Amino acid sequence: MTTQINGSAITGLAAYRPTRNVTSAELARQTSVSPEWIEERTGIKTRHHASEEEDLVTMGSEAGRKALAAAEVDIAEVDLVILATATRRRRIPGAAPEIASRIGIPAAGAFDINAVCAGFTYSLAMASSAVRLGSARNVLVIAAERTTDFIHPRTPDTYVIFGDGAGAVVVSRSERDDIGPVVWGSDGNRSAVLKMETFDDKNDYVVMDGPLVYKWSTATMPRAARRACELAGVELSDIAWFVPHQANLRIIDTLTRTLGFPPDRVARDVVDTGNTSAASVPLAMTRLAESGRVNHGDLALLLGFGAGLTYAGQVVRMP
Amino acid sequence: MTLDEISAEVERLVRALMDGAEGEVTPTASFEELGLDSLNRVDLLANAEIAFGIEVPDDEVAKLARVQDLTEFVASMQRG
Numbered sequence: 001m002t003t004q005i006n007g008s009a010i011t012g013l014a015a016y017r018p019t020r021n022v023t024s025a026e027l028a029r030q031t032s033v034s035p036e037w038i039e040e041r042t043g044i045k046t047r048h049h050a051s052e053e054e055d056l057v058t059m060g061s062e063a064g065r066k067a068l069a070a071a072e073v074d075i076a077e078v079d080l081v082i083l084a085t086a087t088r089r090r091r092i093p094g095a096a097p098e099i100a101s102r103i104g105i106p107a108a109g110a111f112d113i114n115a116v117c118a119g120f121t122y123s124l125a126m127a128s129s130a131v132r133l134g135s136a137r138n139v140l141v142i143a144a145e146r147t148t149d150f151i152h153p154r155t156p157d158t159y160v161i162f163g164d165g166a167g168a169v170v171v172s173r174s175e176r177d178d179i180g181p182v183v184w185g186s187d188g189n190r191s192a193v194l195k196m197e198t199f200d201d202k203n204d205y206v207v208m209d210g211p212l213v214y215k216w217s218t219a220t221m222p223r224a225a226r227r228a229c230e231l232a233g234v235e236l237s238d239i240a241w242f243v244p245h246q247a248n249l250r251i252i253d254t255l256t257r258t259l260g261f262p263p264d265r266v267a268r269d270v271v272d273t274g275n276t277s278a279a280s281v282p283l284a285m286t287r288l289a290e291s292g293r294v295n296h297g298d299l300a301l302l303l304g305f306g307a308g309l310t311y312a313g314q315v316v317r318m319p
Numbered sequence: 320m321t322l323d324e325i326s327a328e329v330e331r332l333v334r335a336l337m338d339g340a341e342g343e344v345t346p347t348a349s350f351e352e353l354g355l356d357s358l359n360r361v362d363l364l365a366n367a368e369i370a371f372g373i374e375v376p377d378d379e380v381a382k383l384a385r386v387q388d389l390t391e392f393v394a395s396m397q398r399g
Contacts, residue, residue: 041358190377210357211357211360211381212377215364215380218362218365219365250358254362
């Protein structure tokens with residue numbers, strides 16, 4: 001067998017943000033914490049809560065459609081659709097095939113992956129590999145989450161941070177290597193620090209040991225970030241934009257300080273969007289792109305990390 | 320390190336995170352009383368790991384609530 005290795009690049013980027021915006025003041029009224037506690041502890045001012053109509057397929061399709069338009073890629077040339085999500089209630093079937101059909105993509109490969117908050121960066125790595133090996137001309141990577149289906153006011157630490165939304169990128173064959181090798185890892189011994197539990201109403205909700213999630217993230221992610229740069233053959237100082245998973249602002253600020261990034265070069269979409277699990281990295285990338293401050297070709301360090309515990313990250317050039 | 324030396328270093332680490340806030344760093348003072356929330360406490364433990372060359376296991380994090388808890392933990396880690 002012979003294999004030709006191509007380059008890969010992100011050629012389109014888009015987001016879908018649910019219509020309803022929920023303030024910390026509104027959530028505080030439903031829980032035992034104050035708006036001041038929420039802001040001090042998480043940095044989050046608002047987050048989106050999806051309506052019943054804004055289901056995963058709807059949000060994912062919207063983001064996907066817009067990303068394809070931004071990439072100027074014909075839907076007939078999309079060979080693979082990957083959906084990263086951890087919040088689909090119905091397990092069978094996966095939602096990626098339905099999203100592909102909704103967009104009108106004919107007969108692409110399509111599958112879902114669940115790596116929770118690291119879902120997008122894992123999916124991006126898969127997409128880049130598929131394109132580089134010639135298995136796909138273009139891959140549509142979508143991360144769509146309805147985390148608010150799994151939060152309960154009884155646990156304010158999760159109730160106030162999570163939000164909903166979808167982000168998408170198109171990964172295309174390229175003459176250049178514009179998506180770096182992935183760095184990934186996990187620690188299943190810590191799986192209990194961010195998980196689901198069945199409450200009295202017989203439904204499952206996310207519960208979290210916030211300090212232990214913070215401990216692992218702030219101890220492990222700086223090493224991963226440096227390794228991703230090393231694999232991509234760049235220095236940390238070459239990175240124009242640091243886009244970590246938007247878990248909460250305290251984690252982002254500590255990572256920023258540890259890695260020495262200028263704060264205005266770090267994505268802080270969590271302030272307006274909350275923690276949207278897999279969707280958080282592409283939503284944050286889109287927010288940066290919408291700010292007008294990003295130049296085509298700027299190097300960005302993406303780092304998804306969370307429940308599992310698991311992480312994946314890579315250096316990419318922004319479209 | 321002697322217990323006094325450990326205690327002095329723990330006090331220095333706590334003050335560094337108090338960021339100018341008021342509060343007397345006594346052995347029985349809780350980190351919460353000194354203005355450190357649970358995430359600040361994790362930062363404190365991370366700084367202690369570097370300062371003392373120790374590792375703080377996850378199951379100790381919630382137990383180390385007061386200044387003397389940390390001093391005693393460091394001392395026990397150094398005794399081996």
